[in-house]
Amino acid sequence: MMGWAITFLVIxxxxxxxxxxxxAGTAIGIAKIIFxxxxxxxxxxxxxxLVAGRRPPVL
Incomplete structure (x- = not known):
């Protein structure tokens, strides 16, 4: 998604x-939303x- 945001920023x-x-205004608006x-x-x-990493493994 960051690639799309950067693409719209360049456009x-x-x-x-x-x-x-x-x-330009439309493209920057779309870039802001995607970001x-x-x-x-x-x-x-x-x-x-972080939450899932603290659980003990299920056997």
């Missing part, structure tokens, strides 16, 4: 340099890994 930067403000989702999923995964 936004290129569009801004070329003068396409609407496309936020990736960050939330990372935190959930981190917490789940």
């Amino acid at each position: 936004a930067l290129i569009a801004a340099v070329l003068g396409f403000g609407g496309i 936020a989702v990736a960050l939330v999923l990372f935190v959930i995964s981190l917490v789940y890994g």
Whole structure:
């Protein structure tokens, strides 16, 4: 997901340099949303890994 966020950020930067403000604004908005989702999923995964890692193994 971070790859998609970086891709949209690069698209936004290129569009801004070329003068396409609407496309740049949309691309940066999408990049922000994808980054936020990736960050939330990372935190959930981190917490789940810490909680699941402390359980004794099931035999």
